[in-house]
Amino acid sequence: MASTDHVTTDSAPTGGRSLDDRAGRLAVEDGRLLVSGDWVLAHHGALKDQVAAHRQAAGEPSADQAVDLSGLTGLDTAGARLLVALVGAEPMADVRQWAADLPRARQALLETVARVLREPLEPEPSPRATLTDGLVDVGERVGALWQQQRLLLGFIGLTLTTLFVNLLRPWRWRLTALVSHVHQTGLNAVPIVALLTFLVGAVVAFLGATVLRDFGATIFTVNLVAFAFLREFGVLLAAILLAGRTASAFTAQIGAMKANEEIDAIRALGLDPMELLVLPRLLAMMIVLPILTFIGMLSGILGGALVCIFMLDISATQFLTILQRDIPLNHFLVGMVKAPVFAFLIAVIGCLEGFKVTGSAQSVGEHTTSSVVQSIFMVILLDAVAALFFMEMGW
Template identity: 55%
Template sequence: MQTATTPFLRQHGEHLAVGGDWTLAMATALAADVSRWRGRLAPQARIDATAIARLDTAGARLLLDLAEAARIDGLDPRQHALLDAVARAALPDTATTRRDNGLLGLLARTGAAVEGIARDAVALLGFIGLVLATLVRSLPDPRRWRPTALAFHLEQTGLDAVPIVVLLNFLVGAVVAFLGATILRDFGAAIYTVELIGYSFLREFGVLLTAILIAGRSGSAFTAQIGSMKAREEVDAIRTLGLDPIEVLVLPRLLALLVAMPLLTALAMLAGIVGGGMVGALSMDISPTLFITRLHELGAARHFWVGMSKAPIFAFLIAAIGCLEGFKVSGSAESVGTHTTSSVVQAIFMAILVDALAAVFFMEIDV
């Protein structure tokens, strides 16, 4: 076993001779000597390292600190290679720390963002195709149905969401009616608040507010549940058992949301209209009979079906995005949180985008 050699630093004129073991074990003693000699060597000075017996990364770091602008001679090839590696590691990584904040940097970041959006859109389309193929393959075979999971998720996404959906739409309906009456009263047209409430909630607000709530509540829950299973390698265990994760994890959630979303939308429309009608009765003397009569004259059934037609589309998109983001989780708690946030943002964005496109479409066909 090689014995340790005490390190030393000796001055020879303008030059400095070093030797012994420059290792981690000797680092504490060497640090004091290095700090004493650093800065005292002339720029043309030379460090003679011929007598260095052993050198590791800690010693190489101290030797570099000692040298500064001085030249180091006498190292064998392995020691010289180690010193070069430590010197390169100590240099700042300009490729990662330098950030171009000019026009080129802006264009690069914009391009990267657009590329990411395109990549996510392609992944979502592929996942939707996979889900539809699995659904078509599973529905004709009752043995592959999962009624217990369907009932559980129907309760979780539908029944448990009723209070918050009804309360939010009731309050928004009351606020919209109050604001509409405040503005229309100046024109002597406060009675048209009924049409404002009916039109807005039956066509837009009821289904859109419900979709946003479900995206934040159920879509995030789908991502967190599947992501946690992915992190614990339960999804791999499902595949090992010969089962299809799409069939086991995605279809029950998708079908439950497809059933729950239209029902929640109908309740949301009713709650919003009730909230607006209550404000009309209390602040504008619009009786419930008059309120219902004007809704009927508005053609409420037509607007109701326009709004309801968007509910299954929103449900499908929210469930697909939530499950897809869950499968993207890499295996850490941080990844679960990141993809849960991404799921909510994407689902709300898609709901608003589809609602805007549907509004333009129904306007063009005069429905």
């Protein structure tokens, strides 16, 4: 259909006649339907009214209706569509037989429009998925994952290089941006981290008490809550919350700048986007996550303590005594050591996905989603590896 849109060159005004003089007309004479003038998009509204009035007076088009197209001076796809509605798709498909004097280009256009209207195009059935197609899809996904990890490792190397270079140049530190990101990513996240870890601490205490009650060992609920939050839950829940809350913000901010060509403008000014955009966010995350981890540990233990005090008849003094006597300091250190590593990964992934935005709003959304998924996956994977390592080391 697109190729037939060029059949409009003969509809231009010639010989001083105005466009209105060449407008298409429809008349009935001696039982014949006379079509004249330009049946083009410019006159579509008036022609549509004429066709509607004729069909209202004469009814549906008949196959034996005599039609005279000799007065047709201009035709495009819009006009052909009206003519097919006027005459009927079946007769118009045989236009070469009863309108042999019509130029071939117009005959072809009318036949094409009639054929499409008579036999609407149906979507091709999708091919059945085979085992080979599934293997190809798996291979493509594995290849894309490998390329993504290579890109992540390269970006980590570039980030570390820029960080070490700037550590030796205090005059290039961007303290204002650093403080702003610390406020946005840290202070604003304290309520949600504290509330979530408090509730999870209460749930862990409930579950532990339910299981340990059968063995007469409800007192060890204190140890369970302390171990869980000092080693795992405190840092893990804070990191997951920042992955969903902050990594997505980093990606959206940098992605929007990429889409608006602001990063190109930064490079044109002789500035380094890594130094200007990545390092403040990275350092802010590495400062904030250990603080949020500590707050999460305290809130989780507090939630467990309230359950022990009000549900298990364990006094606050007894709870604190067990914590001081039976919980070594190394459990706290294990949890705190993981916080900067998780923060580094979350910040790097969030910034990298922002730089990968191609320039559309859809791309910003896709990479924002990707940054959250990748950050949470990498945090949980690294936490599992760290748990196995510390267990084998006896720490």
